[in-house]
Amino acid sequence: MTANKTLLFLPGDGIGPEVMNQVRRVIDWMDKRRSVTFNVREGLVGGAAYDAHGVAVSDEDMQQAMDADAVLLGAVGGPKWDNVAREHRPEAGLLRLRKEMDLFANLRPAMVFPPLVGASTLKPEIVSGLDIMIVRELTAGVYFGKPRGEETLPDGTQRGFDTQVYTDGEITRVADVAFDLARKRNNKVHSVEKANVMESGIFWRRIVTDHATAHYSDVELHHMYADNCAMQLVRWPKQFDVILTDNLFGDLLSDCAAMLTGSLGMLPSASLGAADESGRRRAMYEPVHGSAPDIAGQDQANPLATILSFSMMLRYSFDMAEDADLIDQAVSNVLDSGMRTADIMQDGMAKVSCSVMGEALVRQLEKLAA
Template sequence: MTTRSLLILPGDGIGPEVMAEVRRIIDWFGTARSLAFEVAEDLVGGAAYDAHGTPLTDAAMARAQDVDAVLLGAVGGPKYDDLDFAVKPERGLLRLRKEMDLFANLRPAQCFDALADFSSLKRDVVAGLDIMIVRELTSGVYFGEPRGIVTEGNERVGINTQRYTESEIERVARAAFELARKRAGKLCSMEKANVMESGVLWREVVSRVGAADYPDVELSHMYADAGAMQLTRWPKQFDVIVTDNLFGDLLSDLAAMLTGSLGMLPSASLGAPMAGGRPKALYEPVHGSAPDIAGQGKANPIACILSFAMALRYSFDLGDEAARVERAVEKVLADGLRTADLAGEEGVVPVSTTQMGDAILAALEESV
């Protein structure tokens, strides 16, 4: 029996509640599908700060480097708003991304048919939507130097630097091309080559990589602002989108809301292959820590469960088992079950976090 190692970092707010449902799914795979996972758990974010005075200990960071994949719940909350920037909960997540060199952030935006009416766009625009946005995650304006707030004359100036090397662009482009090759064979690269030199280089490198190694993938280019417009006009024209850190941050959240709820969406952050060939990987739901509902059993666990499905697909090469989880989620939604964030329809009584987990487990049982 192959052992697959996971580090679980539940984090803050609703993180522990949604991660508890993922643990049940993991246990089900061990008993019903004979897929063994060696699971360890540690602290991140505000929980780590409360216990250790830091949002991520060196020991937890070392464990993250050693496992096949990391599953994270959520970090942050108003309790930590007044902390020094260096020890805010979010710094733990950023450290994981940076030190694991997780350069490719995969953000799927998939609209389940049962939830098409939850989108702010018309049903025919979003029904069947299935987009993958690949965001460069470890460079660009969020990490470029110089940065900071300085004084010039009699006023302060905020400085952030957009910086990309050819190799940084090339590796995320290759990740996006590989995904497109396995999907519909279409890749759209988005930047601002009309006003930014980094955008000019981005377009040149992506074009060169596509022409040399991925002639079977249909490559197009679009300015990021036009891309935002097209995502709201006719999103189903896209298959895979690749873009930089800043634009990816904005465009992936825009695409997420096309589906109707941030509580439904998973993500993966992938790095270079480890010794066994698997990429270093961190999986997390897109939603935040939602401290206003923490501990009340109202949280939607689906995004976290689907994040584990992404781990099955991208870290463990278990695409059939990932699809099994996704079909179970789709069935439960088609049957009309809704957590509080989705119970906007008249007469719909929301189920609890645990009840949603129960239903997904039942659907998995039916699939055996």
């Protein structure tokens, strides 16, 4: 057995605990059948943390996240906390984790599993075989820039403002992640901004271009405005391999790309920090979907995005590509068998619960590992 890998589970709110329970089934199976064991700790984040501690993530759980080999998060938020002070709302816990762990590179794949081609709202020929990776800068830009706030002007007019700001170092380090990924894929990067109307967009384009010229001349680089990229994602998505973009546009474009696949319930994500001298990166993995409070506690959620996020954890944090491939194949096989949760239900398929989907996945793992 390899040494224990310390994981911090942050189930969060809504359907978060339900989907995380299915990951525990996969971990239990791996503990018994694979040459690895996991030391899993659990903490609170989001509304659950606010109810318990009055903050969106406690200092104690923040320290656990800093110390863990990797963090797996479920989902945060819900109408229950709509009137909580902004600094304590569920989303503030997520932002604190990203900022203090310095998770600057968000990886969001948009891949269409063959059995789900018909679940997309786009024509099959548009999405069949789709495999895009969006690399979003995650700890700078307009979500963190200062000054920000509200003010009353001398004439009595009220104004709200945020600041879009980047340094060259913040751009080049996330560009490194995108270009390195492209070298392992189809060797093509689209850098996306709004250089036509934003000074920060002009700066982003110049820094990416200079960095690519100096260090990645072997990678095909294209520049695209963010609004055009959104249009191209639904017009001809297979033109893209890796999309590199800032925090705001990455937030929007990754959700747009998500729906190409048929459901947010199918999409994982990884948020990575810089590698230290030993090669270790702080990292957090989470499904793209939200907390879905309307179905929370009803065993209806799709656990596959969270399970695929765990697969990304194996791949990017622990260099366990073989085990990650095994989980990805098991997901594909379960879908091939006709099982569907409500969010990806299609005519002629078998509608199953969250827990039944988790059970089916473990059975497929057993078959594949036999």
